[in-house]
Amino acid sequence: MEGLSNIDAWKYCLRKYLCLGTFEGLLISNNTSIDLEKCIDSLIVAECGCEVVEILLKFRRENRTPKRDAILFALATCCRCCHLETKKKAYNALPDICQNPADLFQFLSFYRSLGVGSGWGRAHRRAVAEWYLGYEKQDGQKKKEDEMKKMVYHFFKYQSRHGWSHKDVFRLCHFKKENLDEKVMVKYMVLVFTSPKNGRARGKEWLNEVKKSTPEEKFDELKNLVEEYSKAQKSKSMTVIIDLIDKYDIPREVVPSEMLNYKNVWKALLRQMPFTALIRNLGKMSNLGVFERGSFEENLTIQKLTNPESIQNSKVHPFTLLVALTQYRKGRGELGSLIWAVNPYISQALEDAFYLSFKSISTVKKKSYLIAVDLNGAMNAPVIGSPTVSALDAAAALAMATVRCGDQCSVVAFSSKEGTPLQGVDLGETDSLPDVLEKFTVISPGKVDCSRLLKEATEAKNGGSSVLPETSFNVFVVYTGFKTDFSKDAADLLHDCYRIYDSSSFESV
Structure with a gap:
């Protein structure tokens, strides 16, 4: 990240954490260890907190992260900060980033881990309460029915996650009576999850209020749907479970664990x-x-x-x-x-x-990509977030995706073959993943030499490269399992690339 300002460097680290989808571990930059919390705190101190929230929203809307851990952790950090504008914007973004109760529960878990006390402030209580009230916001009979089904589905599918349950949240967010009176469906679900079997006096009182303020047909439909979901949770009969799944689209999480050992139950679940x-x-x-x-x-x-x-x-x-x-x-x-x-x-x-x-991948349009892949043993280690996928598998998949989506792309591998430290890899737009991996495995791995890569790229502009086609590369990407230390020669070559190419369209990763 040399050549970048401190603020740009922090933004770079933030985006990198979001792309990895993790909030754990450390990024190493210029021999400095950087964790995600430190990265966000530094941006907030630099009065870039609102921009951090915008970045989180962009990544969430464009689905640019394989896991939501980093986004939710970053949002919780912004909500815990002392910068009022950042905090306000972060809470306003809560419905867009937390799109189901599982996301909300994980956000609350991060929020609790970042604080000292266990209590909730007024802004936090209001934001969480409004998140639940948002289930009932559409006009029109058809939309109301869809909202009701979605709400019941979500409440039962995600009853508890990350040490939180709906009952815990309802107890802490302190719904205002006037707000619940306007959202009778949400009010009924609060009743269901806080007063089982309507055993408490307050529960009976609320139930009567909901009955009075809801059309009889609508109330009966909501009550029946909740009762059928509750019935599915307790049923020991495979026939009953299958019938309920077919009629009400009961999700797997509601089905008792012992019922999930029957093939016919899974056949019923598979349909929806x-x-x-x-x-x-x-x-x-x-x-x-x-x-x-x-x-x-x-x-x-x-x-x-x-x-x-x-x-x-x-x-x-x-x-x-x-x-x-x-x-x-x-x-x-x-x-x-x-x-x-x-x-x-x-x-x-x-x-x-x-x-x-x-x-769904968004590439940098009208750019020419040069991708270099490290084939050394370190690339056989699993990537962050999955013990199943190796770094080489991920690099091959990313190279293949860029070839299929980019305007123009050349792929090379660092080779140990004498006289050819770089070897071209011919990836076609119709190559399968096994084909791509096979093309990489036949190459003998060599030293990751960024100087040689930049030299070949510079020569390619005038058609002097023995490895690369005659073209001007705008984007350089190196996939490696090692830290890439740039020598003075490499730094000079990178400077030459900026000078030779149009610096406004030049990028390196």
């Missing part, structure tokens, strides 16, 4: 299973024999996995699909003793889904 839940449970369903050859379940799963619209609507990150693909092909889970027979048709559909997810 969301995309991300599907890729998480492929191993379990394969273990139980759900995907029999030529069966309806196998065909339905292949159809879901290869549906571009489903992939786009689910906002699944390509890295998430890469992890799911690598894990499924292993035929066993990383934790526990679950094993399964890999279905080749499901495996291929999952690989196709990985390629289809590239459409």
Whole structure:
């Protein structure tokens, strides 16, 4: 990050943490260890806190992070800060960043870990209360019905996460009576999760108020839906569970654990299973024999996995699909003793889904990319966030994605072949992931020499490179498992690149 101002350097670190999707570990820059909290605090002190929140919103909306841990941790840090404008903007962003109770519970867990006391301030209570009240905000009968189903689905699917439950949150956020009176559906759900069986006097009083302020038909529909979900939680009958799943789209999290050992229960769940839940449970369903050859379940799963619209609507990150693909092909889970027979048709559909997810990647348009890949042993280590995917797998996938999405892209590998420290890798737009990995594995790994890379790039502009085509590169990307120390020669070459190329369109990663 040499040549950058302190503020630009902190923003660079923030984006890097968000791209990795983790809030743990340290980034090393100029021999300085930087953690995410220190990075955000420094930006807030520099009066860039509001810009931090804008960056978080941009990453969340564009689905640019494989995990939400870093975004939620960063948001909690902004909400804990003393800069009033930053805090206000962070709380206003809560509904956009926390899109379901699981996100909210993780945010609250981070918020608690960053503070000294266990109490909540007024701004925090109000923001969390408004998050729940936001479930009931649309006008129109049809939208009200959709809101009701979504609310009940979310409340039961995500009953507790990260040491928090709905009951804990309701106890601390102190809903105002006038706000709940306007949101009768939310008021009823608060009653359900704080006064089981309406056993307390306050619960009975609230129930009567909800009945009076809600049309009888609407109240009966909401009450019936909640009762059926509660019934599914306690049922010991496979027939009853399957019937409830078919009628009310009961999610897997509501089904009792012992019922999840029956193949027919999973067949029922599969019909309405969301995309991300599907890729998480492929191993379990394969273990139980759900995907029999030529069966309806196998065909339905292949159809879901290869549906571009489903992939786009689910906002699944390509890295998430890469992890799911690598894990499924292993035929066993990383934790526990679950094993399964890999279905080749499901495996291929999952690989196709990985390629289809590239459409969500935003590249720097009208740029010419030069990608260099390190092939040394350090690249066999797992990447942050997944013990399944190696650094080389991730680098190959990223190079392939850039080739498919970028305007112009050349890929090289650092080689130990005498006289050729860089070796070109011919990646086509139709190459599969196994094809790309095969092209890398046949090359003998060599030293990561950034000086040689920049020299070849400089010579390529005039057609003098023996490795690269005659072109002007705007973006340089190096995937390596080592810290890249630039020598004075490399620094001079980088300066030459800025001088030779249009510096306004020049980028290095």
